[in-house]
Amino acid sequence: EPEVTQTPSHQVTQMGQEVILRCVPISNHLYFYWYRQILGQKVEFLVSFYNNEISEKSEIFDDQFSVERPDGSNFTLKIRSTKLEDSAMYFCASGGLAANxxxxxxxxGSRLTVL
Amino acid sequence: AQRVTQPEKLLSVFKGAPVELKCNYSYSGSPELFWYVQYSRQRLQLLLRHISRESIKGFTADLNKGETSFHLKKPFAQEEDSAMYYCALSWQGGSEKLVFGKGTKLTVNP
Structure with missing residues (x-):
C-alpha cells in the first residue's frame, strides 16, 4: 500500500539555522499539506499546496516558512531561521484523488528540536 | 472560525466497557467530520468519516447537527483500541484541509 514518507525522522538544529524537511507524498495525489504538533498540543494546519502553488496557509506559516515541490515527487518544508518555538513534530500529508x-x-512525522 | 473541541484529554475504561469519545465542532455551513486515530508509534490514519456512515473496528459516530457533535462510540472496548483519537473537520472551499481537535488519549485497561 502506498505511503507518505518523511525524512529525517528527527533533526536537531541550533536556533537561527535553516532546516529542510522532506516528504514524498503518494504519487497520484493532488493536495499536499504540512501540519505541526507541538508537544502536548493539537495537530495544527500550516499550509496546503495544490497545482504547484500554496492554496492556503495559516497564521503560523509566516515568512520564515516556505514550501516547494521541486521535482514532481518531493514536497519540502523549509524553515529559514529556526526559533526555539519551532520545536515540534511536523507531519506531511497528501490527499485528494477526487474532489474533496x-x-x-x-x-x-519529522521531529524537529531547536536548541 | 472553524473549531473542533474534544473536552477529554484522557479517557480510561476497562476492556469490555462501552466507550464514548466526545467531539463538538463550530462551523456554520455543512461540515465534513472525521475521526483519525494514532496508535502507539504509528502514523495518523483515518478511522471513519461521517459521510460514509460506516462502522470501523466496531466504532461508530453520528453527526448531530443540532448539537454540533460527532461523538465516537464503541459498545465494547478492546485493549487494542488504546490510542490517541482526533476529531477533525473539513468543509467545501477549505482546500480540503483538516482542522483537528486536541485529541483524546484512550486507554483500555485489561
Missing amino acids: TGELFFGE
Missing part, C-alpha cells in the same frame, strides 16, 4: 474526498494520508 476528505481523507488525508499522513507521514510518520
Whole structure:
C-alpha cells in the first residue's frame, strides 16, 4: 500500500539555522499539506499546496516558512531561521484523488528540536 | 472560525466497557467530520468519516447537527483500541484541509 514518507525522522538544529524537511507524498495525489504538533498540543494546519502553488496557509506559516515541490515527487518544508518555538513534530500529508474526498494520508512525522 | 473541541484529554475504561469519545465542532455551513486515530508509534490514519456512515473496528459516530457533535462510540472496548483519537473537520472551499481537535488519549485497561 502506498505511503507518505518523511525524512529525517528527527533533526536537531541550533536556533537561527535553516532546516529542510522532506516528504514524498503518494504519487497520484493532488493536495499536499504540512501540519505541526507541538508537544502536548493539537495537530495544527500550516499550509496546503495544490497545482504547484500554496492554496492556503495559516497564521503560523509566516515568512520564515516556505514550501516547494521541486521535482514532481518531493514536497519540502523549509524553515529559514529556526526559533526555539519551532520545536515540534511536523507531519506531511497528501490527499485528494477526487474532489474533496476528505481523507488525508499522513507521514510518520519529522521531529524537529531547536536548541 | 472553524473549531473542533474534544473536552477529554484522557479517557480510561476497562476492556469490555462501552466507550464514548466526545467531539463538538463550530462551523456554520455543512461540515465534513472525521475521526483519525494514532496508535502507539504509528502514523495518523483515518478511522471513519461521517459521510460514509460506516462502522470501523466496531466504532461508530453520528453527526448531530443540532448539537454540533460527532461523538465516537464503541459498545465494547478492546485493549487494542488504546490510542490517541482526533476529531477533525473539513468543509467545501477549505482546500480540503483538516482542522483537528486536541485529541483524546484512550486507554483500555485489561
